[in-house]
Amino acid sequence: MNTENEKNLVFFVNGKKITENEPDPEITLLRYLREKLKLTGTKLGCSEGGCGACTVMISKFNRETNKVQHFSANACLMPVCALHGLAVTTVEGIGSTRDRLHPVQERIAKAHGSQCGFCTPGMVMSMYALLRNSSKPSMKELEIAMQGNLCRCTGYRPIIEGYRTFTKEFGNEEVCGMGEKCCKVNGGKLVDDKLFEVSEFVPYNPSQEPIFPPELKLNDQFDKETLKFINDRDVMWFRPIELKELLKFKQEHGTAAKIVVGNTEVGVEVKFKNFDYKFLANPSQIRELNELEVTKDGLKIGAAVTLTEIENFIESKTDQNVIEKSIVEMLHWFAGSQVRNVASIGGNIVTSSPISDLNPILLAAGAKLEVQSLKDGKRIIKMDENFFTGYRKNLIKDNEILVSILIPNTNKNQHFVAYKQAKRREDDIAIVTAAFNFTFKSNTNIIEDAKIAFGGMAQTTILAIKTASLMKGKEWNRKLIEIVNQSLIDEIPLSFDAPGGNVVYRRSLTLSLFFKAFLSISQELDKSLNLNILTDRDRSGIESYQNLTPKSSQLFENVSSDQPLTDPVHRPKIHSSALQQATGEAIYCDDIPKHENELYLSLVLSTKAHAKIISIDASEALKQPGIHAFYSAKDLTKDQNYFMNEELFTSEIATNQGRILGAIVGDNQIKAQRAAKLVKVEYEDLKPVIVTLEDAIKQKSYHENSPTILVNCEIESEFQKAENIFEGKVRLGGQEHFYLETQVALAIPKDSDELEIFSSTQEPAVLQNNAAKLLRLAANKIVCRTKRLGGGFGGKQSRASLAALPVAFAAYKLKRPVRIMFDRDEDMMITGGRNPFLFEYKISFTNEGKMTALEVKAYVNAGYSLESSDLVVYKASSHITNAYNIPKVRFESHVMKTNTPSNNAFRGFGIPEAQMVSEHIIREIANILKKDYIEIMKINLFKTGDVIFYRQLLDDCHSIRCFHEIIQTSNFKERRANVEKFNSENRWKKRGISLTNVMCGVAYGAQFLNQAGVLLHVYLEGSVLVSHGAVEMGQGLNIKILQIVSTTLKLPLERIHIQETATDKVPNAPTTGASVGSDIYGGAVIEACQIILKRLAPYKEKMPNASWDDWIKVAYFDRVSLSTTGFYATPDIGPEINKPRNYFTHGSAVSEVEIDCLTGDHQVNKN
């Protein structure tokens, strides 16, 4: 309902005017773009500003500067109502493969920076927004622009390589990270490092960019309108233009009124914390809240001023004081640019999060807040120890608005430093933050005044009052450190059960951050007062890490000079959909347009880790408008409800939080998710609740058939005659898959008993069978389709069924299309991840260091169900010796049951975990024998002719070659000596350098999985369509298949296409994984091509000078089939012939890492 003088919401998207007369205050720009405008190029990765997949560019006309401002923003947090008078540019608005690619789209694609492509539109738009502000940015600006964008596939290197071509530095820097040791420089004609030819890129021409909508520029009416929009749930959006209107609004609605500036707190509270706010006021047009001004008392910042505006304003000042400098330094690590571009300082203060980055600075600076209410007028509040009154609470009253913040001036005797320690430096919330403000008596090192603030150490940001007062009057010297440390320990006693965990680390950070401040300020005092507080070795503790300018190189073998230019095999071709991914034209499962009668399914999840389900009551949920059904285990027979080795809907015992108990089906996502929260579940708590591996071992909580002996060589005699024996443990944690696209599925009923399922699965054929069993249909009635995945990493194998099976059931029952896309938190709760492992080992070895026998007990946390955890341990067992020849192995597997989500297939499938064990053992042996671990490696590495402990002959082993090559190319010896020198010279920073080897067996463990099928059609005009059974998830399988077809048929790549993977094209395909896709599907497609070539042979013979198109036509009219299947089964493979692996891959790597011993912060110096 539009009430305020019937004003409409007006904004532009990609140059097109949008007028909404009833905009919904609860709708984000992302939802609006994807659902209303069908612009699905902008992706949904997290809904909370954390991944950047939804990045768009917002432009507004600044009437004061008379300039258009462009900035990147997260569409998932931007309320659509906040866009009045603004212009939005999405990835579709800047270029397309049909018309013209924008250089930012072309370069990321051609630099191989798009793999699964789900992050790519966001990357493109961050880069685009940067270029619109600075057509030749610096590498630093590039790094900042990309801070808020995550990519799970590429490791960022190729993205940066593509985008560095826009920077000032490009062309001047040494591109290859190897420097003078680059193989290219050293005359290696066989290798190349040029993936793309920069001169072939379309040059960037800023004058070609679309213009800002003149209507928004010429007319200021949009800035002057008071807006009020209300939706059918009575949620109101209010945009006043004067402060008094806002004060009135706040007076009327008190705590129910939220002031929405960046929506980076409110948006997250509404989406993930179930907060239901009815009154939202946007102060973007209120002058007092948007001003930045230098006053005689200090810097006055309007509460709605964004963090980026503050940063720019301070940076433009010629005389920044120490507090202002600290603010700018801190803002660099505050979220990513998309958040900083919209988030306000007022929002940060009023939210009062104990881990806020700015509040410690403001507290230590003694900032003053101007607040105002309609009833009581203005008042000034000092940010001191009384300001924060409890968790996310402060002295600002419910009817008050924060108008501005005054950052006080400083004097020349004042020193101010601030620190943030987070798990990851960029775009992460803090573990501990600290700010230190010390004033000295003029020309002395006597402390006159002190303020020390910490975040992350209590339920509010705190001032260490006692410690600060203890310091007053004292001399600044090394004795002070002891005094302050003891005082901080007493004053900030974080209890062991404090929320947030990491208690010991957080406690130690308070001391080490003070020590860092001590070193930093001592350096200043030494200089200005000619003191001698610091030693040279101390200096390494002063600087915190800044990101290094990335350098990289990628080398690949050149094809032989006689390979025809048209033959693409072995050439570095870009991902087959890279361009479509970069333009947003690539369609992922949730981009499929909604059907008119489509419904949405939301899962009801267990909130208990271990409990008996007494009852599930969905009656309240079913009463809600737009809710169609509730399903649970009661709607299925036992057999229907059982898939893999678990129940789909839990019937009796909730084994973990996030276990699926039921499903609500509603008109749309919002209705279904709200109703799902109304489903009442009565539980009876059960004991024990087992979370960790150690708990599970103590409780003997095993899955069936565990423990099992997986490898059983005779080791006792080796141990008896051993010169040395050592026993130890290796512990590895779990890992979240974090595919950027969460699990999605859409099921569409066809004829009465047919169903089509679109799913983001790595195994459509398995899903087809699961769905057939669930619905009691024959598999031939169900088609599963998967075009591409936004990342899989193993997590979309069986776990994809957890999304797809409920929608299949609902769609079949309700005879309507039903869709689901897990929210990021749901995905994390439901799907599990990498298995945590505990290895206990016993190794025997000679005095020289040669390993003779290894006994391993591997404990794996499988979670509530077995899933594929037993297979993961099996694979670990076969890789436990890695690249080293340990002739005798005994491996016992313990698959532990815990009350956590079921862990599952995950990149490496147990191999990296196993390799970690042998790398660890090598180093332990070296320590015991007091030898260099490089020597131990050398005498243990596999070589051709060795037999692996499971009796497979190694007939082509390159481990030793890789090992020697990496020592030479990495300059290992010299770098190692440099590391040792660095460590002896620096007290607080230490470097480490390490060499690791890997050897990986390629093949599925189960023989029957090593098979592949394809379907190949040649159309009458000569183009070729290939369908294969594997799923493209970013690994580039499709381009490899296309290359093989192109080479075999001698056809240009452009004439061959792969559309999707579907069970009606290729049946019974095994899951896509185990690094075998291109091998086995390559084999199958070669067979299909050869069948076609054989059929065409008579025509080629008859018409040798004719073209492919001619032969096809003639064959067609001669009634020859131009369609065939191809099949491949990896030959000579299987344990029974002592060849469980088809072949082995080998590799060696060197990494150099530096650590800040005071904080644990670290950086990789070189890989």
Ligand SMILES: Cc1cc2nc3c(=O)[nH]c(=O)nc-3n(C[C@H](O)[C@H](O)[C@H](O)COP(=O)(O)OP(=O)(O)OC[C@H]3O[C@@H](n4cnc5c(N)ncnc54)[C@H](O)[C@@H]3O)c2cc1C
């Ligand atoms: C991905 C992501 C990363 C983040 N990273 C960080 C980080 O690194 N460090 C950090 O400290 N924070 C971080 N945050 C938190 C958040 O971005 C900040 O707290 C931000 O400053 C909030 O500003 P906003 O304008 O978006 O607030 P909003 O969400 O618009 O508002 C937040 C609250 O402040 C109130 N409010 C706002 N203005 C006023 C006013 N003038 N008067 C009275 N009340 C007011 C609102 O009513 C609301 O309760 C992050 C958030 C996200 C989503």
Ligand code: FES
């Ligand atoms: S940042 Fe918006 S979807 Fe992740």
Ligand code: FES
């Ligand atoms: S290509 Fe970046 S997430 Fe897949």
